[in-house]
Amino acid sequence: MTTTGAPTTGAPTTGAPTDTLDRDKLFAARLQAARARPYLATALFALHTVESRRVPTMGVDRYWRCYVSPAFVARTPVEELAGVWVHEVSHLLRDHHGRSDRVARQRGLTGPGDRLRMNIAADCEINDDVYGDGLVRPKGVVQPSTLGLQPGELMEDYLRRFGLGSITQYLAWLDCGSGADGLDRDWELGPEGAHGLSAREQDAVRFRVAQGINGRPGNVPKGWQRWAEEAFHPPQPWRELLGAAVRSAASGAGAGEDYTYGRPSRRSAGLPGVVLPSLRRTPPRVSVVIDTSGSVSDAELGSALLEVAAISRAVGGRRDLVTVLACDAATRVVHPLCSAEGIPLLGGGGTDLRTGFAKALRTRPRPDVVVVLTDGQTPWPKAQPACRTVVGLFTRERGRRTWREDNPEYTPSGPPAWARVVEIG
């Protein structure tokens, strides 16, 4: 939604003489938008337009209907209308209504101004990267800089950064409809109205658009490429993934709680001559090998290490069963996790994790799980070690090359296939 004309001509209805909707102008703008952004054409054409005098400019609902004010169309040039079309369809493609509902539930945002803030935050997310390259930015749209914020963030992040106040005063009547912030408006047709798209149909349109972008990523801006990659596979928080990987490794056969023939079951009393297994608990031993070479920051290490310690305690590993090894070119410290918060991490040179692996596997009794936290700039052991391996990989920006003084041709290979890899950060 733009705030064109606000606050001077400002009002939603100006009483202008234009009473009928100029459909040709509106659809010429959509055509121009589809030509400027061919990958969004499916989504643009899937919108069902509804003429409405209650919407200030243009707005969408969560059923992919687009409400259009005739007066707004009359006073806005075609090329700006094209930008508004793309803006509105972006709300829907990026699922701003669903995300607003989720964020409202998570953070308990129920105040009267919160949905307006969500609308503004959603607008910021869109407006910082959809215009340009054949599409003009409509006059007066909200931008992150309007609110003194940095561009390039997501709606959820923007939402934390500002409150309603004098700076947002002139946005108070901004209204992109329930498609932008999840709050149903009384001028919308609602779920029972005609020509709405069902959740599945919305998914189908999103999928078509994402496929189009993934198929030809060359001419598509970065923001849309990221959206297309994540549209149907949102990245999971690494904490959960790492937790699941460590827990599953630690509770696999040989560790954790399982049946064993090492002792007869109590049921055996009723079945003389038969050996039944009984339930036994073997707490897992976890060795954590930490890459302390210069390329991993202390903050990254700290958060990942605390995570591993918490997880291994949760699966029943007592503190004395968790050991931590700091490793760069040589493994320096073998430290039991007794003083959980104060593990001295020495190092800072180049990395060779192979020594860390060797040392972890030499400890007696042998660990059930080795967890490696590294940025991957290291040679890996040739053969699979005799226990489960979870690798927490600190992601690095793509394109950053590693370089070695003695061997400029060196490129590190990725983690081996036998390890379970979780990308961190």
Place this chain on the structure above:
Amino acid sequence: MPTTAKSSQLAVADALTALLRDTATEPRPDIQLEALALAVAADLPVLLWGEPGIGKTAALTQLAASLDLPLTTVIASVHEPSDFSGLPVVGDDPAEHGIPMAPPDWAVRLVRAGRGLLFLDELSTAPPAVQAALLRLVLERRIGSLRLPPGVRIVAAANPRSSAADGWELSPPLANRFVHLQWAHDHEVVVRGLGGIWPRTTLPRLDPDRLPEAVEFARRAVCGLLAARPTLVHRLPTTETRRGGAWPSPRSWDMTLNLVAFSVAAGSSRDVLSLLVRGTVGDGPGLELLASLDRMDLPDPEELLADPAGAVLPERGDLRQATLDGVVAAVRARPDQERWDAAWALLVRALETGAPDLVVVPATTLAALRREDWDVPAAVEHLAGVVSLSRRADRASERVVRAEAKAGR
């Protein structure tokens, strides 16, 4: 005297309980439950993923009632592996007769009844050996020496990987054998239910007259997609995020084919089918199948060309444009004057009944198909507006380009 006072207190308590239990129901469509019913009807192994306490058992009770099957619930985490693989019973001469594995009583009752709905709850919180025994039960339908009769349907439930206490997960080969259904609660339903009114869903009924049509449709849909996209046939999950979920393989595509046929025979909505298909072959391939089903639903270009005056075009813009593109492609494939004229008539009809910008691209392509000896049909005059619309968009684009160039300098 004190005894009567006590018993009357209990009677009052009973009355209060009875009052609390006295709830009404209202009809309400529930696509989760419909999807579950179809998968159960198709006798495919179903795995419900959901947090504990969100009404999985209640849903199963309703399903069992509507399918008229007795429900047996087994909480996996309180059993030993021998409860599912059978308890060894020592006879007179084990060397001669072997040791039979005796099944538990509920299994014997189930086999004797010959039919029933077996619900294996809390699969993910059981120790690994129990899980292994249970998975064998789900997939091979065997308990010790007993084999479950075909009239018994099995549904299993597990907690999501991120919330399971011990990180339970399925290996890819096992995950591939299940229809994964995500079970979530509907806030509104819960609030209304606690207020005394629970939803009642009419579950899909298979229509005996539509069976051949359903099989034909399902085969056409799945084979059509896989013929065009061979890479979708088999794709092992590679990333950590997708572990333990549905992925495409010939096995899961076969399950999908069954589910498509069942949903057609039951006349279920695409939303239900979407849950099932995405739960069987995964999100990406599932969505591709659904997209190709949407395309199968579009009107046939040849039928439209045969009767342009009576043509009914889809209301939704993107589908309408896809239809018109199909018509133009059909004319291009077999061009003659009559078909070309019919296509123009269709475009005029599209213009009269919907947004004009959708007609621009098909009209441009159709105009380019003209042969020298073909007369321009009178209908084209109606499309003059489209040309001016296109020009207007062009002019707007030029203004943008000029403005950008100016700003660039």
